[in-house]
Amino acid sequence: MFMVVVLAACSEKPKPEDRFAEYVSMWNEQDFNSMYERISSNTKEKIAIEDFTKRYENIYSGIEAENVKITFNKPKEEVETKDKEDITFPYNVSMETIAGKVEFTHEATLVKEELEKGYNWFVQWDSTHIFPQLQEGQEVKVSSSQPVRGEIYDRNGNPLAQNGKVYEVGIEPGKLGDEKAATLTELSSLLQLSIEEIEAKLNESWVKPDLFVPIKKIDPNNQELAVKVSSLQGVFLQKEVSSRYYPLGESAAHLIGYVQTISAEQLEKLKGQGYTRSSKIGKVGLEQVFEDRLRGETGWKIYIPNGEVIAEKPAESGENITLTIDAILQANAYSQLKGDAGSVVAIHPKTGETLALVSSPSYNPNDFIFGMSNSTWKSLNDNPLKPLMARFNKTYAPGSTLKPLTAAIGLATGITNPEEKMTIEGKTWAKDNWGGKSITRVSTNLTSVNLNDALVTSDNIYFARTALAIGNEKFEQGLQSFGFGDELVYEFPTTKSTISNNGFSSEGLLADSGYGQGEVQMSPIHLSSTYSVFVNNGSMIKPYLEKKDAAPVFWKENIVSPAHAELIYNSLYQVVNHPQGTGYKPVVEGVNIAGKTGTAELKVSKDVAGEENGWFVAVNNEASLLITMMVENVKDRGGSHYAVPKVKELFR
Template identity: 55%
Template sequence: MKKLYFIFTLLCFVIILSSCSNKPTAEQRLNEYINLWNKQNFSEMYRMLSADTQEKVSEKNFIDRYKNIYEAISVKNLKVSTKKIEEKEKEKATVSLPLSLSMETVAGPISFTKEVTLQKEEKEGEKNWYINWDPSLIFPQLKEGDEVKVTSDQPLRGEIYDRNNKGLAVNGTAYEIGIIPQKLLEDKDEILNQLAALLEIDRAQIDAKLNESWVKPELFVPIKKIDPADRERFEQIIDIPAVQKKDSASRYYPAGEASAHLIGYIGSITAEQLEKLKDKGYSTNSVVGKSGLEQVFEDRLKGETGYKIFVGGTNEVIAEKKARNGEAVYLTIDYQLQKNMYEQLKGDAGTAVALNPVTGETLAMVSSPAYNPNEFIFGMGASKYRELSEDPLKPLMARFNKLYSPGSSLKPLVGAVGLETGTVKGSDVKKIEGPTWQKDASWGNYFVKRVSTKVSDVNLQKALMYSDNIYFAQLALELGSEKFSTGLKQFGFDEKIDFIFPTGQSSIANSALSNDQLLADSGYGQGEIQMSPIHLAAAYTTFLNEGNMLKPYLEKTDEANVTVWKEKIISSETAAVILDDLKQVVENPEGTAYAPKLEGVQLAGKTGTAELKQSKDDTQGKENGWFVAADMNERHLLTAMMIEDVKSRGGSHYVVPKVKKVFEQYVKSSPQE
């Protein structure tokens, strides 16, 4: 019996010891608290606070304070830890343990070490360790009653310059037009209606601004920014009673419409954009690139907002990150050439690209019709935007990166493929008589039509000079679909062009190779061949670089960044033959690009007319006119210009004098250094 009693007593003692050993230590309790802290579970953290702490701060205030501070400073990667130590003096009611905390915030990383005190308390019949909390556990600088504040410092957006450091997108000063309410006279309605008309906004927009809660009779109420270059309108506005102006920092596009599609514009961030970009430092007050290079270079132009986290009242800094202004971007674009090319296109729907054919530098990218990007900055009215967006000529759309049928401007490439494959020699003559031709009766009523019937003995040079469709239709059939397709792919077809401005991929539709009629049409750039103006211009660099096709580039470097996109796609001999033939297109009086004769400047080039038919029998379809040309004197300029709907205006002959005017201004009047 005594033995059983001894065993029972021993078991009870073991259970009591085991129960005591299972009670968490101060270190274990702190680790529980830290685990909740890392999860930002502030409500459970509050339950682990000492009774004294809970008397001083309510659960709501505790939770709200942490949440508000952490949200305001955008806390990420919060890590709280404590060192493993040997707990001493276990019988004491309070223990101090080390705490390490680190986090990422809008103002950069924050880290600190702190001792936290835990004390034993009995709650609901059980003793445990509880945390003595005070605001310094949020940040050591904080005391009871202190607030954490955050201020931001906006960076300057990076500017965009041309090759000669002339601004294309700059940070300037605009006129902000506003009203002093107390100066509005008895003819208030007449004044506000007049102002609305001059600012091109609805009267309701002005009324809404004047009725905002902060407005007082003596305060300046901003209504709208206007372009400082619009002096005439500014003078009219400033003469209106009660109207004043203030200078305001603003983005500005000096080239206006001429560079609208290339440079683009900025605007206020949308909710959808903010959702995507919120982790990159954007806020509801941010502006972003909406189109063009403003959008392409957004990450480099925007800079980094500066932030300071500090204690309100004492202004003691907790963390600070200085603002970093956006990067300036320098382009290979020539501002004056860009303007000149736009002036030649203005009034027409079309596009033009200019390259330096021996370096690959992109000198101009123009699209017409255009819009004034400054109107987006200074506030475009709803009616104006509706007018632009509903215009059938699509002035909001960039054309230089879209795909078009190249028409006869493709013929030099097809001729080069013929020479390279041995399918044709430059001296070979085809007997072509009459204005039309078909392979055989299987084509039914479909015939290939010639541009000119002046010659019947046609070699490659004459075929290019007279732009003979029948010659190139027959050459495409002689090549066959495989050689034809392979040859054009050597020039970059069906391949994404490595160019910083997003550009469509030139293509040869499979259907274009599926039968003889479509293959013949493709031989002279019709059928279903699609090409971007940028790619077409780049393809012609092959003939000026001994068979190497250069990769066009848009960003200026310290030295010319000549990069071969396609090496030796044709031999130097083939390149020389084609280039000499292209000179005849422009210099020979019989050539399609001879008139008007440009004195003092020798050009080589090729015209092209692309018929936009809905079907093979369509005789009413529109035509796009092309002219691709290069300066043979200095070899500083190669242009590809396309104008839409030229059927009743002479076809490609409508385009030729416009391109020649560009060369006259650029090469003759403004020679390159």
């Protein structure tokens, strides 16, 4: 009986439905070599196994096919094959592609072929099995359409990053004539490109005498330059070329950033995210921060040339983004720095809206769009003032601008009695066990000093002693309550402010920290936020950059009591309005502000004189504008007083 069963099984005739089910299983596994073994002999005569497998692999790879699913509903009853040489079965194909989902129904014909022993069924394959529209000899192509990049606007709808029409300067080589050398020399000077850079473009393989060779895009507002270059023989101005454009130029370069063509490394890293070799991508600033929202979705089309479209997904424009920035204040703040190394942060202290973020020196982001000469790029990189670096989000020693925070901590811990007088004699003070270390007063000779006196005259000794009285642990906790050590959740990545490198390792370090020296480091953005405490009843506003309709959010609530906040604010008002105040001069009519100056000394060692950074933080009486300015290297230029008139002019 066993032998009868075995012989019966061995003699069972092959079924076409089983044969095709096996083929579909291989297809789902994308085992194209095994699929080839199941196709008919006459098909194999037309296509070699290498070509068969490569065609599937190349097409599926080119269209980025994923989740390829072939469905064959095998008949429930055995298919009648008597006297039949071929059988046809329907099947369904679905897949996700770069251009969206592709689905189709097609038919496969299986033919009976005689073998040495018996026969079997084989798939009569042709290219329509890949796509019904694909005929022999045709190719599947993929094309992309770039989305319109979203634009960035200020709070009043003024463009900060826009898609505009600009001029493009180009040359028709055949029309340069005998004065070619003189023309290229003049053009080199006008466009700030070397002659070698221009000639490299003219010597590209595609260039012909009568073709327009693009050399450089230029600012559409520079009409004088446009007239000069177009007057040169063989040089032409192509109008209305689409381009990204930054109207504020240097004033907002570090804030907005710029776009460039994606690099090969980035393209590989972002593979599968819709970028192509010609895509523009945000390199720095908000162009980079908001890249995913600004860039939109690339459009894709899978098609057969001179044939049908297999799948198409239209491009989707990027999102427009409106900031809280005021373009006029941004430009004015940049002009006040006038090339000095420094930064300006302006916020609305009641709402948290960021009104200006400026870093200087700067660069023109349009140069990255229109074409930057090698010499310009070299000068930017070699400049010791680092014009490519944003400063408003980095950390620096805050100097005396930290003293209101020390005052707030002293009041909150009960260490400071605002009316109590501290006796301070002479210009310097030190504890007996400090060795050669001492603390120096700069602005006052008062011998009896209360909190208001200390803030108005910016007395280093008063705040050094206050920090020592508060103690390591409570002083550190107090600064932490102001956000030190915390990540600022803010649209523009910002370095965390820090108290010390490794705790207060000595009394001297704690004392220095009390007046903003030591190892204390703050970003101008964070410092601006901390001063909002004094106009918000003791709570610190959370700054933000993108315009929204929402109630103000406090980053830290109830850091100090409303009474203490008012007390410190009144002293800050006297800093600017009392003749003995460090922020009193110059008096600017119509400007009514409270504020605090700060000079931070940057020493490599105690024996070497260091550079100085000058700070001024101020808020107007209406509490609608708070400005922080930091200027580097103000030693021998008045220290923090160098920044005071600049900030007052911004308020004016």
